Amino acid sequence: MYQYDDHDQSFVEARADEFRNQVERRLAGQLSEDEFKPLRLQNGLYLQLHAYMLRVAIPYGELSSAQLRKLGYIADTYDKGYGHFTTRQNIQFNWPKLVDTPDILDHLAGVQMHAIQTSGNCIRNVTSDPFAGVAADEFIDPRPISELMRQWSMLHPEFAFLPRKFKFAVTGAADDRAAIKFHDIGIWAKVDDAGAPVFDVYVGGGQGRTPRVAKLFESAVPLPELMPLLDAMLRVYNLHGRRDNKYKARIKILVEELGLENYRDEVKAEVAGIDRAPFATVEAEYARIKDAFEEGTPGMTPGEPIDLGAADPAFSGWVKTNVAAHRVPGWAIAQISVKPKGGIPGDVTGEQMRALADLADTFSQGELRITHRQNVVFPYVKATDLLALYQGLAAVGLGEDNIGEASDIIACPGLDYCALATARSIPVAQELSSMLRDREAKDELGSISLNISGCINACGHHHAANIGILGLNKAEKESYQITLGGRSDENAAVGDILGPGFAQADVPGAVSKIIDTYLDLRTSTQERFPDTYARVGKEPFKEAVYVGA
Amino acid sequence: MAAALTTKAILTANDVRNGDIVFWTADQRWSTSIDDAAIGYGKDDTDQLADAGKQAEAANTVVGAYLIALRPEETTARVPVKMREVRRLAGPSIEFAQAA
Numbered sequence: 001m002y003q004y005d006d007h008d009q010s011f012v013e014a015r016a017d018e019f020r021n022q023v024e025r026r027l028a029g030q031l032s033e034d035e036f037k038p039l040r041l042q043n044g045l046y047l048q049l050h051a052y053m054l055r056v057a058i059p060y061g062e063l064s065s066a067q068l069r070k071l072g073y074i075a076d077t078y079d080k081g082y083g084h085f086t087t088r089q090n091i092q093f094n095w096p097k098l099v100d101t102p103d104i105l106d107h108l109a110g111v112q113m114h115a116i117q118t119s120g121n122c123i124r125n126v127t128s129d130p131f132a133g134v135a136a137d138e139f140i141d142p143r144p145i146s147e148l149m150r151q152w153s154m155l156h157p158e159f160a161f162l163p164r165k166f167k168f169a170v171t172g173a174a175d176d177r178a179a180i181k182f183h184d185i186g187i188w189a190k191v192d193d194a195g196a197p198v199f200d201v202y203v204g205g206g207q208g209r210t211p212r213v214a215k216l217f218e219s220a221v222p223l224p225e226l227m228p229l230l231d232a233m234l235r236v237y238n239l240h241g242r243r244d245n246k247y248k249a250r251i252k253i254l255v256e257e258l259g260l261e262n263y264r265d266e267v268k269a270e271v272a273g274i275d276r277a278p279f280a281t282v283e284a285e286y287a288r289i290k291d292a293f294e295e296g297t298p299g300m301t302p303g304e305p306i307d308l309g310a311a312d313p314a315f316s317g318w319v320k321t322n323v324a325a326h327r328v329p330g331w332a333i334a335q336i337s338v339k340p341k342g343g344i345p346g347d348v349t350g351e352q353m354r355a356l357a358d359l360a361d362t363f364s365q366g367e368l369r370i371t372h373r374q375n376v377v378f379p380y381v382k383a384t385d386l387l388a389l390y391q392g393l394a395a396v397g398l399g400e401d402n403i404g405e406a407s408d409i410i411a412c413p414g415l416d417y418c419a420l421a422t423a424r425s426i427p428v429a430q431e432l433s434s435m436l437r438d439r440e441a442k443d444e445l446g447s448i449s450l451n452i453s454g455c456i457n458a459c460g461h462h463h464a465a466n467i468g469i470l471g472l473n474k475a476e477k478e479s480y481q482i483t484l485g486g487r488s489d490e491n492a493a494v495g496d497i498l499g500p501g502f503a504q505a506d507v508p509g510a511v512s513k514i515i516d517t518y519l520d521l522r523t524s525t526q527e528r529f530p531d532t533y534a535r536v537g538k539e540p541f542k543e544a545v546y547v548g549a
Numbered sequence: 550m551a552a553a554l555t556t557k558a559i560l561t562a563n564d565v566r567n568g569d570i571v572f573w574t575a576d577q578r579w580s581t582s583i584d585d586a587a588i589g590y591g592k593d594d595t596d597q598l599a600d601a602g603k604q605a606e607a608a609n610t611v612v613g614a615y616l617i618a619l620r621p622e623e624t625t626a627r628v629p630v631k632m633r634e635v636r637r638l639a640g641p642s643i644e645f646a647q648a649a
Contacts, residue, residue, distance in 0.1 A: 027566060029609040047613055049637050051568035080645055097567040344643060415633065416641040424636070426643050476632045 001062050001296045001367050002147055002289065004112045012109040015116060019043045020102035027099065042122075044115025045101055049419045054096045055118040056108060060128035060146040060170070061089030061370040065357035068368060070111045072353030078104050083353070085338060085346040087410060087461055088167070089127050089370045090118055094417055116154065121162045123153035123234075127169045129177045130369040130377045131333055133297065136325035139190045140197055142172035144290040145226070148282070152227060159234050163241030164249035166234070167206070174490075179372060181205045181214040181492035182464050184251045185233065190220070197223050197286075203233065203263070204255035207458035211494040212252040215260050217267075225271075227282050232270035236263065298365040298380055303330020306383050315390050318401040323386065332383050334364070336376040336393055337400035337408060341437040342430050345411040346374030355396040363389045372461075373410055375403065406448040406515070407436040410461050414454025414471060415478075421454035423471025423478040428452055428507055435508045436515075445515060448529045449487070464488035466529040467514060468495045469507065480507050484514065484541055485533040493530070496538050499546055510545050517544040557619045559586040559627060560598040562611035570637065571611060573601050579611060583627050583638055588619065 004012070019039070026036045040046075044055040056071070063071075071091055075083045078100045079093040086092055096104060108114055117124060126146045133141045149168060153159065159166070171178040172189035180186025186202040198220040205214025221229055240258070242248040255263050308319045324333040336356070339345050348356070356376060360368045363385045364378035371377055376398075381389060393399040402408050409432060412418065414425030429452050439445060452469040453460030462468030468483035479501035486495030502510050517540055522532045533541070560573035571579040572586035580586070589595040595616060602614030618630040629635050636642070 026609070032609065033565075033606060033612045047563060047568065049633075050570060050640060051563070082645055095568075099566050347645070415636050416643055422633075424642060426641075430643070473632060476630070478632070 001064060002143070002292050003296065009109075009112060012112065012114045012116075015043075015114060016102065016105040016109045019105055023098060023102050038120070040098075040101075041119040042116065043101075043105065044118035045096075045098070046119060047419070048094070048417055049415070049421070050417065051095050052098055052101070053092055053094050053417070054101060054104060054115060055086070055090055055092040056113060056115050057118050057125045058090050058113075058370050059150050060126055060132065060143055061130050061372070062132075062143070063368045063370060064111070065360040065366040065368065067111045067113055068353050068360070069357040070107055070113070072350040072357070074104055074107055075353065076350035081351075082347050082349045084344075084413065085348065085370050085374045085376075087372050087374065087412070087459060088118075088125050089130070089372055090125055091370070094413070120160075121164050121166075122160050123156065123162075123166045123168065126150050126153070127167070127178055127183075127372055129171045129173055130371040131177060131324060131379065132172065132369075133293065134326050134328075134331075134333055134379045135173045135175075135177075136327050137174040138172055138327060139174070140172040141290070141293065142170040142178075142187075142189050143293050144286055145187065145189055145197070145199070145223075146170045147289045147293075148227070148286055149230070151285075152230075158238065162234070162238055163243045164246065166237075166251070176488070176490040176492075177371075179461070179464060179488035179492070181490075182207055182211075182461070182488055183214060185217075185230065186214050187226075192220065192222075199223075199226050201226075201229065201233075204252040204260070205492070206250055206252045207461060207463045208250070209247060209456045209458075210250075210252060211458065211463040212256070213492045213494060214252075215255065217260070217264060223286055224279070224283055227279050228271055228274050228276065229267070231279075232267045232274055235270050236266045240266075300328040300331050300380065302328055303383060305329065308383065308386060312387070314394075314399075314401070315387055318390050318399060319386065321401045321405060322403045326381075330383050332381045332386055334378040334381045334386065334389055335371070335403040336378065336398050337402050338375050338398070339402060339408050339433060340397060340400050341407070342434040344426050345409050345429050345433075352396050352398060355392075356398070359389060359392045362392070373408065375408070402437065402440065404447045404449075405436070405440050406445055406450045406467070407433045407440060408449075409433055409436075410449075410451040410465070412452070412454050412460035414452075414460075418454060418459075420457060421471070422456070422473040423454050423480065424504075425452045425454040425460055425471055428469060428471065428480065428504060431504075431508055432511060435512065439512070439515065443519065444525050445519070446525060446528060448515070448518075450511070451486075461488065462486070463494050464492065465495060466533070467511060469511075472501060474501065478504055480504060482507075482510060482514070482545075484538060485530055487530045491530075498538065499542055513544045514541050517541050556591070556595075557621050558589050558595045558598065558616040559583070559619060560589075560602050560614060561586075561617050562602060562605065562614035565609055565612050573598060573605075577601075579605070586627055588627065589616075 169183040188200040202214035369377040411429035415421040451465035483495030575587040
């Protein structure tokens with residue numbers, strides 16, 4: 001994996017020192033909350049429903065075992081023994097004390113981590129394909145451009161106070177595992193006929209109260225042109241974005257109000273006049289970063305295919321759902337589910353973090369990835385090691401074989417933690433997880449995405465799920481609205497609202513009827529839920545859920 | 550900043566240092582127990598509570614002070630009107646993390 005150089009290291013250390021000074025002044029009464037709030041938010045420190053919350057950046061979801069071990073230490077020492085993986089491939093701690101945050105940031109800096117730009121109206125953590133660099137279907141490794149964008153966006157003076165937060169995602173594979181079309185700007189990295197990197201750029205995607213699938217802005221942008229183009233796209237947004245209304249401030253609204261063609265014309269005019277001097281080193285820097293990733297990639301001698309799990313049904317089931325094709329024969333991508341039956345999506349204890357770090361050292365060259373579906377990936381596993389890895393995971397409660405299944409639920413913290421939430425997400429996820437694990441044990445449900453958000457801000461990505469659930473406050477009671485047909489892959493779509501909402505107790509029954517309807521209507525076990533939905537439409541599902549209810 | 554309510558309310562905030570939820574008491578201090586919270590009845594009382602919140606924020610002892618409206622029909626218990634406040638006072642409704 002990429003290693004920070006001395007400049008990066010001294011930068012995060014200086015930033016931690018700076019925040020320590022700011023906290024000291026706050027505690028001494030020299031800074032009011034109004035003065036301190038933007039400073040803490042720029043360091044990922046929120047004040048949530050019950051307590052402070054610290055969100056730590058994990059650029060493009062890539063972690064070393066040493067970093068995860070440190071996160072486990074922080075969980076046990078400064079929090080309540082656990083952390084929560086987020087849908088931006090980050091981790092957040094729900095109970096830090098303000099007085100402890102300078103020490104926490106020092107610990108993070110010690111392993112090249114920080115919490116910068118995990119909040120505020122700036123460019124947030126760049127997310128990417130958790131299989132980056134090892135996926136069998138990859139055109140090009142998306143991490144070098146993701147890292148280049150991280151460096152470009154970090155404390156970028158023009159983009160520190162945008163109209164609203166800004167999210168990038170990058171993929172470089174045939175299957176979009178990074179949900180790029182649900183981002184402000186999504187980048188699909190490919191290679192041209194000469195083998196040079198080129199980038200399809202999408203703009204105006206997002207979720208929240210106005211969900212939109214991003215539109216193609218430009219295809220096959222060559223590397224030297226990409227960064228000036230992104231700079232110009234941000235400049236036009238920065239100039240025209242709606243600062244008067246936070247609900248209309250995202251770039252998706254600007255693109256819609258201006259029209260894609262007019263937005264494109266403005267960006268092109270900006271690009272034509274942009275000072276190229278700051279971008280003169282882009283190609284050389286990209287090459288340097290690419291080399292750094294390649295140097296950090298372990299040697300992988302191709303092996304022979306082996307028979308996996310024939311003698312052990314539990315292991316065989318785990319391989320079927322949790323192991324993905326690797327670009328090197330004889331190697332595997334192991335996905336670790338953080339979604340046990342009845343568990344809390346994305347929550348991992350300090351003990352589990354240490355166990356995962358140890359297992360990554362033994363079986364994945366000390367490297368892991370966090371996925372936007374709140375799971376963990378080991379990218380470098382020898383196929384011959386998979387059984388031992390599975391046994392090690394099962395021993396610490398992480399051997400669930402449900403990646404990509406309905407019980408692999410995304411859920412935001414909801415009204416159990418979040419100051420913005422309108423309803424709880426986690427208890428709904430837990431109840432559905434228990435019901436769905438039982439059904440998955442006896443029915444072949446196949447791959448279904450089920451996501452839950454506790455408010456219209458949609459941090460739980462409900463719009464992008466095959467089955468989405470949105471928690472709302474209706475006359476001071478929790479009510480859950482269901483959407484169907486969303487998807488976050490290369491055929492991204494926003495789900496349709498099924499009908500009136502449900503009380504929490506009625507959600508599992510409604511979801512069960514939706515799944516029954518899908519099983520009845522699918523043409524074969526190969527027809528996935530969103531394909532069945534696209535073929536038959538909403539009505540059969542609506543009838544099943546509401547008629548006679 | 551705490552805005553005055555004219556019915557029945559208590560004053561809450563978060564402790565600056567550790568983030569704990571705290572309540573303003575009748576003896577002019579902050580307590581982590583809602584049972585200690587001073588209840589304001591009517592506009593004058595709740596105005597006084599709101600002022601106490603402003604002063605405490607200015608003194609940098611708490612952050613995010615505001616009034617929680619209570620159900621007027623509850624004579625003894627301090628029961629918020631809003632679901633959000635009920636949840637905030639109860640704490641997370643779930644066990645932390647996973648059972649390994």
